Amino acid sequence: MNFELTEEQTLIQDTARQFAEGVLEPKAAELDATAEPEILKSHLSQLAELGFMGLNVSETYGGAEVGTVAFSLAITELARACASTAVSVSVSNMVAEVIQAIGTEAQKQQYLPKLCSGEFYGGSFCLTETEAGSDPAAMKTRAVKDGDSWVLNGTKVWISTAAIAGVYVVWAVTDPDAPKGKGISCFLVPAGTPGLKVGKPEQKMGQKGSGTHEVVFEDCRIPLDALMGAENQGFKIAVTELAGGRIGIASLALGVAGAALDYARDYIKERKQFGRPLADFQGLQWMLADHYTEMEAARLLTMQAAFLKEAGKPFAQQASMAKLMATEKGNLACYAALQLLGANGYMKDYPLERFARDIRVTSIYEGTSEIQKVIIARNLFSS
Template identity: 65%
Template sequence: MPRLCSGDYLSGSFCLTEAGAGSDPASMRTRAERSGDGWCLNGTKQWITSAEFAGIYVVWAVTDPEAPKGKGISCFLIEAGSDGIQVGPAEQKMGQRGSATNEVHFDNVRVPGSALLGRLNDGYRIAVSELAGGRIGIGSLALGIGLAAMDYATRYTTERQQFGHPIADFQGLQWMIADRATELEAARLLLMSAADRKEKGQSFTREASMAKLFASEKANQACYTALQLLGGYGYMQEYPLERLTRDVRITTLYEGTSEVQRIVIAREILKEYRQA
């Protein structure tokens, strides 16, 4: 932590996802086997943010393949530069191009026993709890992009003239602006509610998934509406809507797709009824 906070490590990377283990991370195939007093890791992680800049990797691996699914996974802290780590080239993405995304390969990477984070075979619980908190952050990111898009587009409608009037005078556009503003404000309140519960130490899994789902979906709508308000100009790289529309798209995918959020929300709601 001191090295991350001081900047000695430019970033840390969260190495959970694999090619065959995205929405279902418990299906991961990366293995960590006992090696003397430590461990030997083998496997490949995919879509790892900032991997080429990371000073430390938080890596999940199967440590007990005989355990029930999700029960035999452990978490390790592995320093960049360790023998056997190879970082792939940055992926060429549709959006968020200022953020590097890489594959990370672990080939007989040996780490000491002290590299284990938390308890043995308790790593999946760590991942799930951290993903819930991360969903508040991704929802907030989506909200910011949606607000930026609508702010630019709304200002544009007050300046752009057609048929002898600013296009902001036309009711059809006014209703588009009103709907998106209402939805983004609702997203803000959902996010603040989830963040408040997390800060107070209360359960927030359902609330975080609700906030991430709603904020990311409505932010996507906001960006498309904003682009529409600019008409042909919105499609040009000279204006910011083209980039914002590409950047916002990923927010419905990572930290759990919108479909996964619905699964989580339904599970949490039904749990209450089944326990009643």
């Protein structure tokens, strides 16, 4: 088994690292404190120029076409500096991938170049509802045919980048009489469509720089050709794309946890107590050894899932394992790193408190850790 990165993958990783250190890191604390959308939009525009908004999209539509492994490496490096920017990049890449996978040629030509080039700051993935989070098949949003249009009514919640998105991928019930999960379709709704309303940003614990909003559809009229994929077959699309999204969130957790551990390691090499550097104490050495080992295991799981997806092989179970491991162990790593800084870790003068807040949601969104265990167990017992 060859673990060596290709020249192209190394270039993507190095470019992401340089951008993170030079552009994201100096602005990360300010973006977290102010949630200023212009800062995020500037980041996303620059990343689009570097090809990071369509990493797994064909060059035909303006994408970089570098594959899932490179995508994972890029998200990890970006997240080391700014989780808010990284999650925005991850979600928009997921939107672009679903359009590429099931969109018509006209839909691809209309939306993908705009997502990849930065003409659109991003895209939004509108699946979750108040009573349809871990159970998205229970959604209530409806799409009804009316002449030459579909009319959407319903509300989506926890939608990332909704305020700056150029296009929304929206799931709605099109056959209410079908068995649960069987009568759902997928639609493309451009920003500015009458009847589409974006609510105020949610007040979140972490990743504050990436806006999360309610998106309301009130008699939102879209053309019949806004349907993406086959009618009543949209739930399968959602499940497939969520599996890919989990690679992105696992990668993000790797980045945040890695940055936290590295900061704590460097801190205890300099900080002295009892006349000695804290790094001389075996208990603290072993604490870091455990967490670095766990995160390396999570990295290998994530790379395996990314490799399988890129190779066109089944990867859903591996993606769930990677997300479960990276996010759960990443949360523990960030809290341990904060603990190593003592009272300083709790202060905003140091980045550890931000890392701890930013990583917390990774074990919740794109499917909770509990849902990942359900998926893993289902695969274990289905053979």
